[in-house]
Amino acid sequence: MRLRGRSMGWVPPLLLLAGIAVADYNTTGEFRIISWIVLVPGIAAALCGVWGTAVFAVLALLTYVTVDSAWPHQYQTGLPDFILVTVGSVLAVAACVIRVRGERRMLHMRDIADTTRRTVLRPLPPGWGGLEHAGVYLASDTEARVGGDFYDIQPGPHGTRVLVGDVQGKGLGAVEAAAALLGTFREAAYHEPDLATVAERLETRIVRHRGHTAALGRTDGDRFATAVLLGFPEDEPGAVDAVVFGHEPPLAVGPDGVRQLPAGDGLPLGLGELAPHRPTVRRLPLAPGETLLLVTDGVTEARDRQGCFYRLGEEVARAVAADPGVTEPRRLAAHVRDGTLRHCGGRLADDTTVFAVRRPPHPRDG
Known part of the structure; x- marks a missing residue:
């Protein structure tokens, strides 16, 4: 009081x-x-x-x-x-x-x-890696305040890389797996020149993590993770490299509308041994000012009282048509967050992450 x-x-x-x-x-x-x-x-x-x-x-x-x-x-x-x-x-x-x-x-x-959350999901400075970005994370367990969703931006000598994903399951085991993947991403994304090698390092890390938990006799060691790995090449500002590991593909949100990027052929991290070849790195064109919107299944699987799913693409397209300024990452992430909570009545069934990122429309000198 x-x-x-x-x-x-x-x-x-x-x-x-x-x-x-x-x-x-x-x-x-x-x-x-x-x-x-x-x-x-x-x-x-x-x-x-x-x-x-x-x-x-x-x-x-x-x-x-x-x-x-x-x-x-x-x-x-x-x-x-x-x-x-x-x-x-x-x-x-x-x-x-x-x-x-x-x-x-x-x-x-x-x-x-909160310290655990900041360690797993470290705060990202504005303009980190030369990108405009905004992230929203809502844990379904409000007491734990952290779960299996993860995201990060890692700038490096080979361009800026972005990782967004969701570890299968909940609890501290999911947090451990997310922390393991983020640690590997932060090192590999900085040092490795090839985005495909970063993807392989992530697959190897989740397999090693599962082996460690199995050696401890834990029954929650068979986890996998869906993820999207992005690379923003310095030599081609109008493109993005993408690897999709069984995750919901990103939406490219621009003043002209909303389009979904290709889903790719990658399996979730931890299930790579089931695929005949490693996932393909695709270089995709981006229009000036387009924002990439990445979400986890807390958004795509949000249901209302009638059991209907939240129609992310339609809602974002409607908002952009009414106000093209919604494409700005911070406004876009806030719009999706509010729309998801409104759709499900505030009852989140899973951890929910909304991450929006784009190259600055008018890059500054230096």
């Missing part, structure tokens, strides 16, 4: 304290409610800190003694109710101590979860 940044948790117990005292003073001697003042430290324990609760406990005892002694002897509630208020005040302070400790523990765990 805050007003202009200041805590107002003391207001309800104070009003209750004053209300009980005034009501008891203005009722007849046969109807005494001063013992209800035991509720005051109980309310304070839920809203205030330990010291605040202790203050209200003392105020409740003093108010009880003052109001009760103001009545003639035959109408006083006496020692039994005083003991009730005393015991209730002590228990309220003890309950507040337990609540505050639990809140501190919860905040500490949230800090750990």
Whole structure:
């Protein structure tokens, strides 16, 4: 309970304290409610800190003694109710101590979860790798705050590379697999001149990760990941290299409309041994100002109350037709995020990632 940044948790117990005292003073001697003042430290324990609760406990005892002694002897509630208020005040302070400790523990765990999220999904500076970008990540488990979706941009001497993907399954095992893939991507995308080699390194990494988890005797080691690997070659600004690993292909969103890039022939990462050849790297043309929109199945599989899927392409095309400025990555990612949440009524069945990236329409010198 805050007003202009200041805590107002003391207001309800104070009003209750004053209300009980005034009501008891203005009722007849046969109807005494001063013992209800035991509720005051109980309310304070839920809203205030330990010291605040202790203050209200003392105020409740003093108010009880003052109001009760103001009545003639035959109408006083006496020692039994005083003991009730005393015991209730002590228990309220003890309950507040337990609540505050639990809140501190919860905040500490949230800090750990946020640190884990920043480690897996590191913050990307504006204009990182010479690209305009915007990412939205919504974990289906709001307490964990991190899941199996992942994305990153890695600039390097061979151009800027982008990776967006989704590890099969949920839980900490999916987070581990996502972290393993991102670590490999950050190194391979920087050092390897060929995007196909980066793709092979990712496949090898997920297989090694599965072998490690199997050696530990874990039953969640047979994971795979769908992903899209992009490369923005420096020698051809109007093109993008793409490798699709069984993932929803990107949408190219521009002022002239929305088109879907080819799906490719790659299997999900971890299932490469089932394919007769490695996935193909395709060089695809991009119009000036076109934004590549990549999403995970939290968007494409979002359902409304009637069980209908969210029609991403149609919704984006309608928004671009109404306002071509929606193609800007930040606005585009926010539009898809809001549309997905609105479509499913805020009930996310899976981790949801929206990532939009493009070359600047008017690159600056240097």
